[in-house]
Amino acid sequence: MINFTFYTPTRVLFGVGRIKEVGSEIKKSNVKKVLLVAGGGSIKKNGVYDTVIASLQEQGIDWVELWGVVPNPVLSKVMEGISLAKESGVDGVLAVGGGSVIDTAKAIASGIYLDDVWASFLGKEKIKQALPLFVVLTISATGSECNGNFVITNEETKQKLGNHSPLVYPKVSIIDPSVQRTLPWNQTANGACDALSHIMESYFSGGGNETTLYVDEALTKAIIDATDKLMLNEDDLEARANLAWAATLALNGVSAAQLKGDWASHDIEHAISALHPEVAHGAGLAVVFPAWITHVWKENEPTFRRWARNVWDTDDVLTAVERLKSTYKRWGLPISLRELNLEKSEIPAIAQNATQLGKLGTVKELAQEDVEKILEIAY
Ligand code: NZQ
Ligand code: ZN
Numbered sequence: 001m002i003n004f005t006f007y008t009p010t011r012v013l014f015g016v017g018r019i020k021e022v023g024s025e026i027k028k029s030n031v032k033k034v035l036l037v038a039g040g041g042s043i044k045k046n047g048v049y050d051t052v053i054a055s056l057q058e059q060g061i062d063w064v065e066l067w068g069v070v071p072n073p074v075l076s077k078v079m080e081g082i083s084l085a086k087e088s089g090v091d092g093v094l095a096v097g098g099g100s101v102i103d104t105a106k107a108i109a110s111g112i113y114l115d116d117v118w119a120s121f122l123g124k125e126k127i128k129q130a131l132p133l134f135v136v137l138t139i140s141a142t143g144s145e146c147n148g149n150f151v152i153t154n155e156e157t158k159q160k161l162g163n164h165s166p167l168v169y170p171k172v173s174i175i176d177p178s179v180q181r182t183l184p185w186n187q188t189a190n191g192a193c194d195a196l197s198h199i200m201e202s203y204f205s206g207g208g209n210e211t212t213l214y215v216d217e218a219l220t221k222a223i224i225d226a227t228d229k230l231m232l233n234e235d236d237l238e239a240r241a242n243l244a245w246a247a248t249l250a251l252n253g254v255s256a257a258q259l260k261g262d263w264a265s266h267d268i269e270h271a272i273s274a275l276h277p278e279v280a281h282g283a284g285l286a287v288v289f290p291a292w293i294t295h296v297w298k299e300n301e302p303t304f305r306r307w308a309r310n311v312w313d314t315d316d317v318l319t320a321v322e323r324l325k326s327t328y329k330r331w332g333l334p335i336s337l338r339e340l341n342l343e344k345s346e347i348p349a350i351a352q353n354a355t356q357l358g359k360l361g362t363v364k365e366l367a368q369e370d371v372e373k374i375l376e377i378a379y
Contacts, residue, residue, distance in 0.1 A: 001208070001258070002208050002259075004258050006257060007166060008252055008253055009171075010146045010169050010170045010172065010173050011025075012145075012172075012173050013172065013175070014175045014176075014177075014244075014245065016178045016237070018175075019048060019055070019179070021055070021174065022052055022134065022136055023056045023059030023061055024059055025134065025171075025172040026059065026061050029134075029172075031132055031134075032062060033062040033064070034056070034090055034134070035088070035092075035094065035108065036064070036065045037081060037093060037101050037105040038065065038066070038067050039067075039070070040067075040069075040070070041067070042097075043096050043097060043138060045182065046138075046179055048136065048138060048179050063094070064088040064090065066080065069104045070100065070277070071277075071280060071281075072100065072273045072280075073153065074152065075118060075154045075155060077104055078104055078107040078108055081104060081105075081111075082108050082117065085112050086112060092134065093109045093133050093134070094133075094135075095136070097139075098141060099141055099151075099194075102145060103142075103144055103150035103151050103152060104150075106168040107163070109130040109131040109133050109168055110168050113127075120163055121162075121163045130165065130167040130168050132171050133169075134172050136173075137173060138180065139191055140175070140247035140248070141192075141194040141247055142194060142281075143195070143198060143248055143249075143250055143251025144251075145175060146173060146251075147169065147251055148165050148167070149163070149164050150163050150164075153273070153277065158274050158353065159353070160270040160271070162266075175244050178240065180244065181234060181240065185234065185332065186280075188243075189227065189282065189328075189331040189333050190281065190283055190333070191243070192226075192247075192282070193283070193285050193328060194247075194282040195243075195246060195247035196224075197266070198251040198255065199216045199223075199250050200265075201262050201263050201265065202216065202256040202259040203216045204296075205260040205300070205363055206258075206260070206303055208259060208260075209259060211257075212257045213303075213306065217307075219249055219250055223243060223247070224327060226240075226242040226243035227331060230243065231330070231331060260362050262361045264292060264363075265289045265292045266285070267354050267361075268351075268354045268371055268374065269281060271351075272340070272342070274353055275349065282333070283333055283334050286328040287335060287336060287337055287339070287378050288378055290321050290324055290325050291375070291377035292374050294321055295364075295374045295377060296364040299364045300363050307320065336379060337378050337379045344376075344379055347372050347375045350375060351372040355371055
């Protein structure tokens, strides 16, 4: 048994029509003025923005807006948000969007109290305070709506790094799966792949806790089943709801209790996105994860065999990897670096970027040469 702490302070409002409760939820926290953080405009097209604004107005909550958060969000937008938050005297942050918007909002909410927000990503400055954060989620993928993680790219140094603080957990997250019907199919598939990857990052490092392993197998099956149903009918609300809830549970601590975690595949993917911001996180993971399993599975054979048997109905790990890849392929995801339009000659630079702060992973500690081997398998 491994001791663990389970912390999920976020209040979740789940279901159709619940976005209109955002104003009253903010009011309950005594927040008077929020910085509304948003992406490239999808929330204006699908009506989410109008619902949010009507709810803020109804409750007498003031707001200022920060638009233009891009997928693989960048430090310069965080800095812009920190300046705007300071100038306008907000006492809360409201993220309306996906992981990129939420992560930017977390960096602003904590960065407003730091001398140098990037120093906190490098472990050189500690987050001691943060503005209260509220979330209206529009794409299920990262689990950022219910965790304390955030990932930002420093465009100057070409580093995409994760950060964590218990202080940036959203106070409230509203998940209305019906607003995800406007997602382009590739974003739904990216989200499903990201959620599956979060489960795998914990699962394969395990062996300790049977309950969590069973939960993880069930979540994996739920995600695959819901995504297959959505592929047939993108308006299937039950499937949207199932995918959304499974994606939240995939990275709110439930899927990881008593498991060490590995996160090498995420680190490798983050290096790809750092150097190629056009690569979506979920798409990068579809390429990296099967190659990582192929490279490391013999290091923890019993757990990989259990996954092959209980999820993919085979005793052979490499057959299970092929089934995972064909699932991704069926969903239209890329499964090779070539499909991401990357050159083979870029492999050393990606591997160097991924390992610049040290070796990766726990199932097998990966140095730059190992990462290069994984990327060659992925090519
Ligand atoms: O920018 P807008 O116009 O809103 O469009 C977005 C964006 O283009 C669009 N979209 C979102 N909801 C929509 C919609 N389009 C139509 N209808 C809707 N309802 O989808 C695109 C992708 O959005 P993004 O927020 O980038 O997606 P995702 O949630 O996958 O976030 C990815 C980012 O989160 C990080 C990733 O590395 C990446 O930077 N991660 C964050 C984690 C965390 N905080 O815990 C963990 C993850 O492992 C991950 O690293
Ligand atoms: Zn992820």
